[in-house]
Amino acid sequence: MSTSPLLTLLFVSIFSFVQSISKYRVLSIVPRDEFQLHKLRSLREKFPQDFSDFWLPPSSVNGSTHVMASPGSNLERLLHKWNISYDTMLDDVEKDLISNSLLFKKREIALNGTRLKDDLSVPFGGLPLGVYHGYTAISDSLQRMADSSKGLAKYITIGTTVEGRTIAGLKIGHDDGKKEVFIFDAGIHAREWATVHTALYFINQLLNPAADASVKEYLDKMVIYIIPVANPDGYEYTRIDETNPKFRMWRKNRGRELCSNSVDGEKRCCKGVDLNRNFDFQFGAIGSSRYICSEIYHGPFAFSEPESIALRDLFMSLKGRIRAYITLHAYSQLFIHSYSHRAKAYPREIDDIRQVASHAVKEIEKMYGTKYQFGTGPEIIYGFAGGSTDWATEKIGVKYSYTIELRPLYTAFNGFVMRPSELIPTARETWNGVRVVMDAVLRELPTPLPPSLCVDTQPGCIAWIAASPSLCQTNPASMRRDCAKSCQFC
Numbered sequence: 001m002s003t004s005p006l007l008t009l010l011f012v013s014i015f016s017f018v019q020s021i022s023k024y025r026v027l028s029i030v031p032r033d034e035f036q037l038h039k040l041r042s043l044r045e046k047f048p049q050d051f052s053d054f055w056l057p058p059s060s061v062n063g064s065t066h067v068m069a070s071p072g073s074n075l076e077r078l079l080h081k082w083n084i085s086y087d088t089m090l091d092d093v094e095k096d097l098i099s100n101s102l103l104f105k106k107r108e109i110a111l112n113g114t115r116l117k118d119d120l121s122v123p124f125g126g127l128p129l130g131v132y133h134g135y136t137a138i139s140d141s142l143q144r145m146a147d148s149s150k151g152l153a154k155y156i157t158i159g160t161t162v163e164g165r166t167i168a169g170l171k172i173g174h175d176d177g178k179k180e181v182f183i184f185d186a187g188i189h190a191r192e193w194a195t196v197h198t199a200l201y202f203i204n205q206l207l208n209p210a211a212d213a214s215v216k217e218y219l220d221k222m223v224i225y226i227i228p229v230a231n232p233d234g235y236e237y238t239r240i241d242e243t244n245p246k247f248r249m250w251r252k253n254r255g256r257e258l259c260s261n262s263v264d265g266e267k268r269c270c271k272g273v274d275l276n277r278n279f280d281f282q283f284g285a286i287g288s289s290r291y292i293c294s295e296i297y298h299g300p301f302a303f304s305e306p307e308s309i310a311l312r313d314l315f316m317s318l319k320g321r322i323r324a325y326i327t328l329h330a331y332s333q334l335f336i337h338s339y340s341h342r343a344k345a346y347p348r349e350i351d352d353i354r355q356v357a358s359h360a361v362k363e364i365e366k367m368y369g370t371k372y373q374f375g376t377g378p379e380i381i382y383g384f385a386g387g388s389t390d391w392a393t394e395k396i397g398v399k400y401s402y403t404i405e406l407r408p409l410y411t412a413f414n415g416f417v418m419r420p421s422e423l424i425p426t427a428r429e430t431w432n433g434v435r436v437v438m439d440a441v442l443r444e445l446p447t448p449l450p451p452s453l454c455v456d457t458q459p460g461c462i463a464w465i466a467a468s469p470s471l472c473q474t475n476p477a478s479m480r481r482d483c484a485k486s487c488q489f490c
């Protein structure tokens, strides 16, 4: 008995279909009309991350969306049902992760004992750059760098995570209590490893005298806080098995498990809150989800998570002094400024904010030709509410508040997994852009008052400051006018 060719073809195609859906794969999907776009958006909001994980979220009709589907996911079936066309960009994510992991192993061996260029030879017990490190090694190295920096850097802790890890960082620059403050964080999203590396590179630029000649001036005038891993639980979770997408592609924190009926009618239990949707500005509006299993779950209420609370408290404790905040994310090559919760919403100082962003992306491009776009979320990618930078602008009054989405471009087929050869160039070019923001802060520092103006023009200054010791910092403009002497502004 011979099998008909048609039947063979059927078997083969069923076999390859079953085989392909037993793997993690990445689909590129293009919505052709508003209906399809809406379906994709609701998929991102309502379905579990372990079913369809959006690497490039849906932004517009005819724009690509990239989604990692897990083994057993019925994503393709739904797409067929809605008549949405798609291509497979990456048919085996695990294979890609394994090959990348091997590249890193090779690199670690190659780097071992090699003398690095000046801006890469980390002083004071810092970790080697160009490779990734675990959280304990990172926080230990922060401690070592602070200990041997002769007082230039201070090891700080800003809170404790759900799983009990200490969220550590460095405060760099001698603080007289009045200097302007610049805050950096990275790794709010667990899988965005290149951001953590970039933050460690920034620390090296600031502590290593051989790295950057402008640093002295920055640190004379500013105090810089860097929290290189803002979500240590999530980061360590992604490191459990860097070749398994289930771990490596985790985005949220490790907040406690909650169960609920999902939109597909099944009871599902999941952990984790998207920390960059958990800040208290426009909480729960667009681009976030109330479904626990979603990758963009905003949490039960604003600041429900210890990691976002830790950042909030750091900002609150420095309110009135913070001139700039940069949070590092990946990927898409974007320099995003406020506001991102709806289209055409801008802070008061939008002209300066845009101008600095525009200059920064030019400086980034100068180095290796990497092209960034700048604008608000809705202008250049998609709206999202409850993010840290909008909150810092609105509630803390931080003028220059940017979300930087690092390399690669959104068209990359696996942007979270950067090849080792790109790590240092990414950090270098980003530093070049960040310096533009630091320069803007320096340029806008008030010039010292001449001695003739060094007076209190109001009789109540001493009493006011006694009643409210942070008054000079929280209301610098009016206090400079009224109480320059008592505030020691001159």
Ligand SMILES: *[C@@H]1O[C@H](CO)[C@@H](O)[C@H](O)[C@H]1NC(C)=O
Binding pocket: 032, 061, 062
């Ligand atoms: C999307 O592309 C199709 C075909 O190329 C075109 O007819 C349609 O106008 C485009 N729609 C939008 C909103 O760009």
Ligand SMILES: *[C@@H]1O[C@H](CO)[C@@H](O)[C@H](O)[C@H]1NC(C)=O
Binding pocket: 083, 085
């Ligand atoms: C599905 O889309 C194709 C074009 O992509 C179109 O020709 C076809 O009519 C659509 N089918 C349905 C049921 O909408």
Ligand SMILES: *[C@@H]1O[C@H](CO)[C@@H](O)[C@H](O)[C@H]1NC(C)=O
Binding pocket: 108, 109, 112, 113
């Ligand atoms: C690097 O060298 C040290 C000592 O020379 C050795 O103990 C260590 O295992 C090496 N690391 C790698 C990744 O080869």
Ligand SMILES: [Zn+2]
Binding pocket: 188, 189, 192, 328, 329, 330
């Ligand atoms: Zn992110």
